[in-house]
Amino acid sequence: MNEYKWAGDAPNMLRWLGEMDKHARSNENPPYVSDYYKGECCLECGAEQEALKFLRKSYEANEEYLFTRSPKVAEFFNAHLAEPKILSKFEDEGYEDFSFSLRLEYFGKALEQEGEFRYTFLDEDGEETDEPSRMHSNAIEFLKQNQEEILTGILAEILKNYPKWQEIYDYPSETKSDFMPGISTPQELSELLELQNIYILDSAKIGFEFSCSWDIEHGLGVITRKGKVVNIGEVEVALMAI
Template identity: 90%
Template sequence: MSTNGRDAPNMLRWLGKMDKYARSNENPPYVSDYYKGECCLECEAEQEALKFLRKSYEANEEHLFTRSPKVAEFFNAHLAEPKIFPKFEDEEYEDFSFPLRLEYFGKALEQEDEFCCTFLDEDSEETDESSRMRSNAIEFLKQNQEEILTGILAEILKNYPKWQKIYDYPSETKSDFMPGISTPQELSELLELQNIYILDGAKIGFEFSCSWDMEHGLGVMTRKGKVINIGEAEVAFMAI
């Protein structure tokens, strides 16, 4: 499942349908509009992004400026009177991520084999400070990537039927979001690995986007290569 400019119309179609089903009523409309705008911006569909972000901003001005600095900077540049809320004053956003090449992950997930990786400290904050434990975790991941990914996909597949019941997509959209699958290989059509997080204590988190919940995503936390927690995206970067 890719996210680029060419996929923007299809992505918007999915987001529109998701507004009608599943968990879409949990948040006020401006949150949904913000998320759509952020997704469009990631897909390089700037006009669509601006449309949704304006709707979100008109409903709640503060929300937009308390989320992603990238989105805030983009939208601020299109305001007649640009402004920055206090949270962003005198604060520079630092990106500590670095590329990590995992050939087996790329092949099995049908993605490019270079993934975005980030070190996290004990408070789940990004850091550029390496440690022996973090370096060892990266080397362990490289050396055992097939076994690790096999375990992750097996755990996702095991939980998949339960999630199908929770999301309860109607028959006319089920094939788009949560089709019936029986093998781990079929998950490559529904998932995209977005980020890998390296924590101390031999923990490595994996953040996925997924077709059935584009807003909350999917997170998997592993320790010594074994899955210890699975849930929404935040599971991948929570230290506890």
């Protein structure tokens, strides 16, 4: 789906979005959340009319939700309202990019990605900060020195949970091989996962945000403590300092 989105091929992107709607967990969120996500994807794809259609459906069901997400989407939709809202939230905040770049050779090789990854420091309140503490710096150094052990543990934990997730998502047989194929080794996960961001919570806890083929909307989050996986679930897990 992402490949079609990046290629600007809206019909095929929407076709695969429709296939994703068939998995068993697709109805856990209110419809306006799904409509928003489809609208956001269409906007990224360059299909503005399709984006507007889905975003309008989301807005009609919940007028507030759309304006709590991406500033780009909010500004796009606001320009098409008969009575545009004053987007003070987006105008007042600078939306600074607090992420940094980190080279992790083993991660790049094992995940079949470029070896350059983005990471973000989170303060005690879970907010992004560009002023890391000594604990944050220690965590980065620990990650660099122990990256093979850390990623091996993460992939092993994902593989252990994968059969259970297959049952939960319950993809139809005709699309299962595209989204959640049968796998038996951690190496095969490189075809299904992409590391999006790393969150440095404190000296011991590091969160990992993945996109995954079986749930592009919610993604996959992992928390490690001293290099060991302590929590795994949807992407929000990567931000939780448990």
